[in-house]
Amino acid sequence: xxxxxxxxxxxxxxxxxxxxxxxxxxxxxxxxxxxxxxxxxxxxxxxxxxxxxxxxxxxxxxxxxxxxxxxxxxxxxxxxxxxxxxxxxxxxxxxxxxxxxxxxxxxxxxxxxxxxxxxxxxxxxxxxxxxxxxxxxxxxxxxxxxxxxxxxxxxxxxxxxxxxxxxxxxxxxxxxxxxxxxxxxxxxxxxxxxxxxxxxxxxxxxxxxxxxxxxxxxxxxxxxxxxxxxxxxxxxxxxxxxxxxxxxxxxxxxxxxxxxxxxxxxxxxxxxxxxxxxxxxxxxxxxxxxxxxxxxxxxxxxxxxxxxxxxxxxxxxxxxxxxxxxxxxxxxxxxxxxxxxxxxxxxxxxxxxxxxxxxxxxxxxxxxxxxxxxxxxxxxxxxxxxxxxxxxxxxxxxxxxxxxxxxxxxxxxxxxxxxxxxxxxxxxxxxxxxxxxxxxxxxxxxxxxxxxxxxxxxxxxxxxxxxxxxxxxxxxxxx
Ligand code: ZN
Ligand code: MN
Numbered sequence: 235x236x237x238x239x240x241x242x243x244x245x246x247x248x249x250x251x252x253x254x255x256x257x258x259x260x261x262x263x264x265x266x267x268x269x270x271x272x273x274x275x276x277x278x279x280x281x282x283x284x285x286x287x288x289x290x291x292x293x294x295x296x297x298x299x300x301x302x303x304x305x306x307x308x309x310x311x312x313x314x315x316x317x318x319x320x321x322x323x324x325x326x327x328x329x330x331x332x333x334x335x336x337x338x339x340x341x342x343x344x345x346x347x348x349x350x351x352x353x354x355x356x357x358x359x360x361x362x363x364x365x366x367x368x369x370x371x372x373x374x375x376x377x378x379x380x381x382x383x384x385x386x387x388x389x390x391x392x393x394x395x396x397x398x399x400x401x402x403x404x405x406x407x408x409x410x411x412x413x414x415x416x417x418x419x420x421x422x423x424x425x426x427x428x429x430x431x432x433x434x435x436x437x438x439x440x441x442x443x444x445x446x447x448x449x450x451x452x453x454x455x456x457x458x459x460x461x462x463x464x465x466x467x468x469x470x471x472x473x474x475x476x477x478x479x480x481x482x483x484x485x486x487x488x489x490x491x492x493x494x495x496x497x498x499x500x501x502x503x504x505x506x507x508x509x510x511x512x513x514x515x516x517x518x519x520x521x522x523x524x525x526x527x528x529x530x531x532x533x534x535x536x537x538x539x540x541x542x543x544x545x546x547x548x549x550x551x552x553x554x555x556x557x558x559x560x561x562x563x564x565x566x567x568x569x570x571x572x573x574x575x576x577x578x579x580x581x582x583x584x585x586x587x588x589x590x591x592x593x594x595x596x597x598x599x600x601x602x603x604x605x606x607x608x609x610x611x612x613x614x615x616x617x618x619x620x621x622x623x624x625x626x627x628x629x630x631x632x633x634x635x636x637x638x639x640x641x642x643x644x645x646x647x648x649x650x651x652x653x654x655x656x657x658x659x660x661x662x663x664x665x666x667x668x669x670x671x672x673x674x675x676x677x678x679x680x681x682x683x684x685x686x687x688x689x690x691x692x693x694x695x696x697x698x699x700x701x702x703x704x705x706x707x708x709x710x711x712x713x
Contacts, residue, residue, distance in 0.1 A: 239396040241597055242437045242475075244468045245445050246403050247395035248408060251388050253365065253418045253428040254297050260364040260387035261288030261331060261515075269424050272370075272380035280364075280385030284328030287514050289622055290315075292389040295421040298338045298362055299520070299528040301389060304417050304535055305357060305410075307342035311520045315362075315512040320502075324367035332390075337361035338520075344393075345537070346409040347555075348402070355406050363388050389419075395434065395445060401466035404457050407431065408559075409536070415561050417533050424455055431460050435467040437475070446471070447481040451488055451495055463488045475550035539564060547577035556585055566599045573610035576617055583613055587630055600660075604633050611640045624697035625649040652698045658691075658707050665690045666711070677712050684708060 259266045278286035285367045302309040312698035337362035346353055365388050367381035391410065397403050400417040411422045411429060417628035436446040449467060453512055454460045471481050485502075486495040534542070541611045543564075545556045558564045563584070571580045588609075592599060604612075612633065616626040621644070632643055642652050654660060663686060666673040677681040684705070 241440055242468075242472050243244075243440045243442075244398055244400075244464070245438065245448075245521060246396050246397040247434040247448075248391075248393045248397065248399075248403060248406060249432040249434070250391045250407070251432075251573065252391065252422065253413060253426075254294050254387040254389060255418075255420050256291055256293045256297065256387050258291060258293075259385040260291050260294055260362065262286075262385055264385065265536055268428075270287070271516050272378070272382060275382040276384070281381065282329075288331065290513075290515060291387060291516060294362060294389075295338070295518070296524070296528055297387075297401045297482075298360065298389055299525055300417045300419060300532055301360060301391075301414070302339040302525075303529050303532050304413050305339070305342040305344060305360070307339035307357070307360065308632075309520065309525055310336055310338055311522075311525075312336065312517055313338045313520065314517045315515045316509045317512050318363075318504075319508045322679075323377070324369050324381075324384070326381070326384075329511055330364060330366065330651075331515070332363035332509075333361035336517075337628055338518075344406055344409050344413075346405045347604070348405055353402065353405070353562070355396050355402070358392045358394050360389055360391045385461075395436070395448075400461040400468075403433070403464055404461050407457050407460065412536050412559060412561075414537075416536055421647065427455075429603070431457075433460060433464060433467075435464055435470045435471070436475070436481070437468060447483050449481065449484050449486055449495075451486045452498070454488055457491060459488055462493060463495060466493065468493065485673065488693075489546075526634075547571065547581070549578060549581050553581050553585060556589075557581060560599070566602075570606055570610055570613075573607065574613045574617075576613060579617055580613055587627065591634070595621055603635075604630075608620045608633060608640055615640060615644070619700060620651055621649060621698055622651050622700055623691075625651070628697070635638040648696070651700060652695060655703070658695070658699055658703060659711070661689070661694055662691055662704065662707055662711060665694060 249686040256266055258264060259280055262277050264275045264277050264280055267275070279288055299309055313333065313334040316333050318332045318334070319329045321328055335691070337359040342360070344355050344357060346355075347392065365383050365386040367379055367384040370378040370380060372378065380458040392405065397406060414420050414422055420428055432453065433451050434448045435451065436448040438444065438446040449471070451463050451467065454463060454636075474481050481685050482500070484500050487498055489496045501711055543549060543558065544551070549557070557567050567581060567584055574580050588599075588602060592602065598610070610622075611660050612626065612629060615621050616623075621629060629640060629643060629647070629649055629688045632647060634639065636643060638646070669687075669690070672683050672686060676687065687708055688701060688704055691699065691708075695704075
């Protein structure tokens with residue numbers, strides 16, 4: 235199989251729906267929010283009742299312009315809304331207001347790093363549209379419809395079919411999500427459906443000029459599922475072609491349980507939707523001032539933050555990449571460092587101890603239990619060698635459950651480093667006396683025993699001595 239796969243090229247295009255975090259819906263004043271009692275956030279406009287007239291949400295337009303700047307788009311100064319006609323129980327209007335041939339953003343690109351090399355993927359367009367409602371399927375063959383989400387603002391971001399591996403698809407999505415979080419237009423919470431991914435997958439013979447027929451897999455709910463679905467489709471489509479059959483354009487879902495795609499229906503083309511200009515909304519004109527002011531007020535983007543972190547804090551590249559992967563984490567690092575004045579040591583504590591704690595407890599940095607001032611104090615005590623590595627970690631764990639100050643906890647639990655060399659020397663002499671045979675062997679040049687005595691000393695001194703000092707004293711005592 236493997237030698238066969240090599241002559242087939244994989245091509246992927248991604249369509250990402252992002253729910254914008256505006257206060258109200260796209261075309262009506264209903265609140266756009268998650269988790270309310272079903273069918274309480276609705277009005278004649280989002281229900282499409284006769285005579286109701288939509289009006290455009292300015293906040294959503296400004297968010298789209300911000301996205302336009304962040305992803306290197308050209309912004310269409312004259313943009314239009316159209317009706318996309320289809321029927322589904324979660325869409326009682328019978329049409330979705332979307333954008334067809336005049337999307338707000340055109341021809342952008344995303345840049346990400348792969349193995350220290352820059353890669354660029356083109357983005358065809360990004361357009362605004364309204365979300366549908368939600369169907370809730372009940373176990374006893376009943377379904378319910380909740381229209382709270384109907385009319386919430388979405389921006390759909392459509393990549394060029396320029397992605398040729400499932401890993402590149404993930405890197406593209408991660409960078410997209412990171413950028414959107416930075417410019418604060420969505421929380422991208424995939425569990426709430428605020429970031430949904432559709433993938434278009436095709437294969438063709440390497441060197442062929444045209445792409446193969448694509449199959450679209452809808453509504454993937456994690457980046458892991460995206461990667462798995464792409465890999466599955468790749469081998470599946472090769473199988474179809476090599477068995478002498480044709481790939482048929484169709485819409486599929488990802489079956490998470492069985493790790494395979496499942497065909498839903500033959501794919502519709504754009505003309506099936508009978509797009510026509512929305513008669514209730516005039517074309518939308520965007521001024522140069524509006525575009526400029528969004529640019530001036532744009533938050534620092536991931537690449538700029540990376541350059542600044544390198545310059546300001548001189549951290550290792552791989553440390554910066556992790557710190558800036560999440561905006562809250564990057565902000566936490568800056569705040570903590572402003573209190574410690576120790577950028578690299580602070581970064582080390584975040585990347586090792588704090589991230590480990592967050593991951594194993596499945597929480598975010600803003601739920602981290604230690605107050606930032608106390609965390610800074612701990613880092614400074616460690617840097618001043620008031621605490622050994624071992625006891626600093628011990629204190630870190632104690633602080634997770636205690637509100638007391640680190641300096642008080644050090645006294646309470648007797649963790650302070652013993653810096654008095656005479657004291658250390660007496661303790662080590664004592665250990666030598668208790669282990670005469672080992673001491674003799676060490677004195678006769680068996681250096682493996684240094685480890686043994688180090689361990690004994692650390693235990694006796696309860697981790698309160700700097701291992702380096704212990705080693706120096708042992709060396710001194712054996713001459
Ligand atoms: Zn409404
Ligand atoms: Mn869409």
